[in-house]
Amino acid sequence: MSEAILKNPGLGTYRLKDDVSHQAVTTALALGYRTIDTAQMYENEAAVGKAIADSPVSRDEVFVTTKVWVDQLSKALFRPSVEKSLARLNMNYVDLLLIHWPAPEDDVPMEVYLGELKAVQDAGLTRHIGVSNFTTAQIDQALKILGPGSLLTNQVEVHPYLHNRKLVDHCQQHDILVTGYMPLAVGRVNDDPVLNAIAENKGVSPAQVALAWVRERGIITIPSSTKRHHLQGNLAAMDLELTVSEMNRIDTLDQGLRLASPSFAPVWDID
Template sequence: MEHVTVAGTEVPAIGIGTWQMEPDIAYEAVSDALDVGYRHVDTAQLYENEAGVGRAIADADVDREDIFLTTKVNPRHRSVESIVDSVENSLAALDTDYVDLLLIHWPNPLADLETVMDGLNETVDREMTRHIGVSNFGKDRLDRARELSDAPILTDQVLFHPWWPQRELLAYCQREDVMLTAYSPLANGALLDDALLEEIGERYGKTGPQVAIRWATQHENVATIPMSTSQEHIAENLDVFDFKLTREDHDRVTRPSYLQTGKALFGGMLSG
């Protein structure tokens, strides 16, 4: 397993995402992931599966300290008290004393960002989380959040895949020592049958989806959290560190122009 190191913190470069999973399905997926070597798990209050994720971690033959666990605050929580209370509920559901990373899930236009960041910082002060971050923030809002936060912003979790490479945001994260956590690295499934990825994958002895995931992890400061409920695909998604795309292949995979042809699907934008 490769790691991303930002702000002196090591994070496994690939994690298991659990969006749209019922608690029992999340339990099975996280259990399978931990069995094959994942040590990075992502969930959220809005997913309503934290209890299933927590049971999987508790039942796994893996020490809690060896798992990097992320959850996200429902953005309807706009006060410091409401944020802290919601995290207390998350910790109870996850059956853990802390999470490794706590994010605000979306920017809420009705929320005061300074208050939101104060709430996240309060959870750090209370040792409910070791790190904080944001999700679905653009560059300017991320920059503002960092100005308002006493604790470092470890990551911005956003949609990131070959058809949506987030170049401006990525450059900012690389420059400012922030991790970009890529959700929907397969474009919400749209890349599963991509002919170019399949062609490149054949030369490396890999599948097209493995090429897309490797493309993501070869970027500096990028971790990714592909989602799957298939044991085979969960294992396959992790098996990408025994090859490296050449610069030419990496550049060929990056195709933001697909956004203008209607071929990229944006459903993944709602998944993080």
Template sequence: MTTAIPNPGLGTFRLTGDTLKFAINEALKLGYRHFDTAQFYDNEAEVGATLNDSDVPREELFITTKVWWDRLEPTDLKASVDESLQRLGMSYVDLLLIHWPSPDNAVPMQDYLTALKEVKEAGKARHIGISNFTIAQVSQAVEILGEGEILTNQIEIHPFLQNRELVAHCQRHGITPTAFMPLAVGKVMDDETLKGIAERHAVSPAQIAIAWLNQLGIPTFPSSTKAKNLKSNIEALKLRLSDDEMAAIANLDRGERVANPDFAPKWDQ
């Protein structure tokens, strides 16, 4: 049985200092329990300190962090996880991801995924997963680790980049796709189709995007620093879109990718 990933979570990319602390504390008050960070975000220590200072017990939280692509050599990967846990002030994370597949397969996938599983077996991660893996890479990862071992593939999904074939491929293997950048860095707010649907429901286009993902069974974790947006993101899960509205959003897919660094794999879409 697939473990439920708390939805929505709070993404912390680019959040630091008092802004990060406010966002986490406000999210906790609203009932958020999933917090997503990464070695690359350079905020694990602040995320951990804020969560550890809260009144919410650790066992109620779901903490995700990610190993950066320059720490994938097995010995280094394991050392990097220990460093992450030290920064977080925690003995384990709930979900540990490979942030990006090794560029040009410089470190063989067999090596770093085996090390990732060993970190889990050592009790330092309750679940493991991948991020930014293509269809072929997902297939390879499943061959290496076996069915049921990979909890999620965290990928860019929003109305303008729907990644449907990759989503379906993950789901066929029992892997829950999770969506980063669900609001396409704010572009959903300007789309006429989403604005029209939002008006009918008396909500925002951002809420429609989150509701659309929720209806597809895809957890997400938008980043937000405003109390009203944190509240509206969690309220979006109560929305139910009609079949016609879901079809209209499906038609918005145009392969518009936001996260596309020079070390990215060759994308499916």
């Protein structure tokens, strides 16, 4: 299952609403995408679920991820929020349920919300569980609570300008898959001279080079797009091979540029 997720990119749906998200998911599934990522906070679970239901692709063939938002982490609210997500998605279960962000200022103890996460898994509401935006210290704490092998993934920001190596290496050492969101740095990769030079030499786009670089690091990618040719290009990037020299050139681009860091974010690891 892990290898299948790693083989092709998933579709991220952040900022895609209503008909736009429905069309993006519909197009992605038609092109061969089988991993769809949504969240309570995205306010598009209903549109995503309808697109999957409307598609000729069987539900069993689609790996669906959603995430519990920070205001739903308490014992009283957690499971009801998951049940509402499933109702919006029109599904009996999701394939992966994530904690979207660790509780701000630890106002809900991690033991509480991870306990609820495991409970909904045991109840069959999700097949796998994981976290998002957890630091190395928080990963260690989570593993102490749930045990080794409990978490499928940690979804974090990764792109050529934020390598996040310390955290990525730590997760991979604990057999936790890393899912990299914002792999194209919200379009910044398109104007990068290094990525453009490599892309021109290979006859591909700089976005495809960036995605191939993420994949070569053993990281799952979930780029977001609404355009068919971009969705096709993202899929084709999984077959793009980069040389060691090209990987090294991209490695020089790291600036520690973090694009997703809200006021309630944890204290990030420094590479």
